[in-house]
Amino acid sequence: MANYFNTLPLREQLEQLAKCRFMHLDEFTEGVEALKGKKMVVIGCGAQGLNQGLNLRDSGLDVSYALREAAITEKRQSWKNATENGFTVGTYEQLIPSADVVLNLTPDKQHTAVVNAVMPMMKLGACLSYSHGFNIVEEGMQVRDDLTVIMVAPKCPGSEVRAEYVRGFGVPTLIAVHEDNDPQGEGLALAKAYAVGTGGHKAGVLMSSFIAEVKSDLMGEQTILCGMLQTGSLLCFDKMIEEGVEAGYASKLIQFGWETVTEALKYGGVTNMLDRLSNPAKIKAYDLSEELKVIMRPLYNKHQDDIMNGTFSRVMMEDWANDDVNLLGWRAETAETAFEKTPAGDVEISEQEYFDHGILMVAMVKAGVELAFETMTAAGIIADSAYYESLHETPLIANTIARKKLYEMNATISDTAEYGCYLYNHACLPLLAGFMRDIKTDVIGRGLELDDTGVDNARLIEVNTALRAHPVEAIGSELRGYMADMKKIV
């Protein structure tokens, strides 16, 4: 199989990368009609598979689960999940031939094997659905000409997909149609109906392409989302220890600091995150982030280039073929870092203190978000996608670190994201060594501790203007506006 993206002419690559449109509620008036009475068969009964299936069934659709024979005979967890919830469960042979839609909700790594197994059994003109486009775009999976290929990707963990549906709402969802596989022109109608079935239409649906989803998702997750937070955690912790900050305090400041500062990011973008700082601290954070952006820009460019030309996926798949030797080795290394091994201390840190004592962390988030956004848009990814895959998702990963620290964060994100995260981290740590030498506890660990918090007006205006003028802020406020409209009508 060859990298699909690389087989396309530049014109089409650019066209596909630029696809991303926020769909309005009135585009979903047909509800689940396109899927009514059709047989939907889910492969994979983890949190996404189970919860999406529950929603689809509660929306009046016919859902069953195809598992491998061994999973059924050994009554594995996936079998239990499906049967306890009253679903019909069968082998591929029993269910796939009569399926109208096959929902592949297994992890990336299994896609090739799963699709190769089910494709020959699928009936003429059926639909194959993905929740991530890696298999199609990077592995170049060739799907039978008569089959329709779509993607429906709720942008939240499986349990939230269910919880929001039960409340009468949904989670933001990305949909796409693989244009090479849309023989009957029904791909969009099926994807829309699927999004309605999971409740996604109420929270906002993005119409994207397989290519835009893969190339922006990979870039976001390996740089700002996981990579920057991992590198930042390690550097900030080691610096605080070196400067004599109490270890438990340092550990807690980092573990929960990312979550706290990115919560501000979620509500009001980079501007609001920096507005949470005092004026002198804001100027400090701004200057640090500008410095960081200059140092790290070549690294962001390299990641984006490797993703675009297929180097990243090729190298990672070599590791898949080599029993994940690199991945597992790097995962083990993460467990041995000082930050990971120091539990958070039993100290009270107020919400504001996370900002005041974490100026460098704020600067790192700002630098990472802006760089990822700038690099993506420079590579032809449309601003909407770039926003979602950088700023929008950072709080989700920060939340995972707050709950599980780095080792578990890495073990719980997809293997693809984790692999990219380590690549970033290994390159970024030495890159920032010189920068970190000049860092003191005024920007990480203790705060500025100024008697006089006065600043120069002209400089403050300059910084505020620069913050607000960044293109991620413009698209961010527009998209957050849509989401807020949908979320809260008061």
Added chain:
Amino acid sequence: MRIVVENLNVDFEQRFQLNNINWTIEDQHHWVITGTNGAGKSALAAALAGAGDRLSGQILGLPERIGVVSFEAQEELIDKERKKDDADIMDVISEGTPVRDIIFSDCLDPDTAQQLVTLFGLDYLLARAFRKLSTGESRKVMIIRALSCKPQLLLLDEPFDGLDATTMGMLQNHLERLVERIPIIMVCNRFDEIPDFVTHIAYMQAGELTMQVERQDQDAYDNLYQLLHLKTTDLTIPKAEAETAIAKLPANQPLVKLTDLTIKYDEFKLIDQLNWTIQPNQHWQLSGPNGSGKTAILSIITGDHPQCYTNDILVFGFQRGNGESIWQIKQFIGYVSTALQWEYRVQISLRNVIISGFHDSIGLYTKATDRQKQIADQWLALLGMNDRADAPFQKLSFGDQRLLLIARAMVKHPPLLILDEPCLGLDDMNRQLVLALIEKICASSETSVIYVNHHAEDKIIGIEHFLSLEKNQT
């Protein structure tokens, strides 16, 4: 032991304040704190346990180990378990902490704990995940935890709520044996539940401790009782909205018909071949001990239980599992329960909570019509909350939240109203109000009521059909 509270002022996240509390708890005295919903009963108990920000004043003589039972503590523990649930990020279904660990890890007095586990008949639940317990079962676990920490003081906020009559009797007996050694302070909404060992009653009003009455003093005791029995007058239920009115169902078709209903987990059958038909305009009372499957049956009817797809269920003309959506089912049902109250954790105003009843949603995601707002305001007036229409729901007291959720359930005048222990956690006065409200609803001919309750004395005039469940432990 002697506990002295002096000029105490405590702030609870700026949503409630205790003012100027002066109170002495002498050795061998056992108190009940009472008052209307939102008066500060639970707040006073919580303040003794260390909650809230102390603005001024002091508490002297507080012992080191305090056993606490309260809805808040229970909710906190359930919430903690929910947060521990890694299902979302691990892509696996997590089981949660088993009851055994919740009770016995860090337990100072495992002998007592084991004794109570046996007494309450919880042995068979020890291996089950704590968050999978029913409300009543998890409450029993909380009680065991409080009693087995070698407490020097017991703070029991509504300890009997959610317990069936047998368990309640056993708990009363157990407490009776402790009173010699340990002072007990209880928050109790129901006068008829005040145990014999209680010697004093404290009456809270608007954050102040306004009355302290010795139980021996019969006149003062009677006055207090009467005060709590004050009822609002003139109950009229606002009409539904004409535009979104629910389609009329045929009068000769049952609302609900469950045929050989069986609910099972692994090999354990919670419900075994139950048949139940609810005809239009019939009112039912559903009763049974904790863990007998009452809530499970109700969630089969509402479509929230996944096994509704594997049973023969006819609801409102839909044979389940034939392409209907749960929203088509839910439009015919109004629903109130403690679990719903715990699930209702969104930022929303009181008015919008009521309006969300038109959409069967938790939170409001659709624009409200002017008529809907009007109807919501009529309900708020009925509940005496019209001056707080835009206040946040989360800041209401537990009892006021319950009243509001009943209004939410009734706002669309559903053919079926399900009230799963609607009086749980309510004070005497609000309980009377709720019961009167339910009686009104029963008397109107359009809505059928399923009423679930442990308390035999909470009878509703107009309920003429009864379904009593046995506990299936096979």
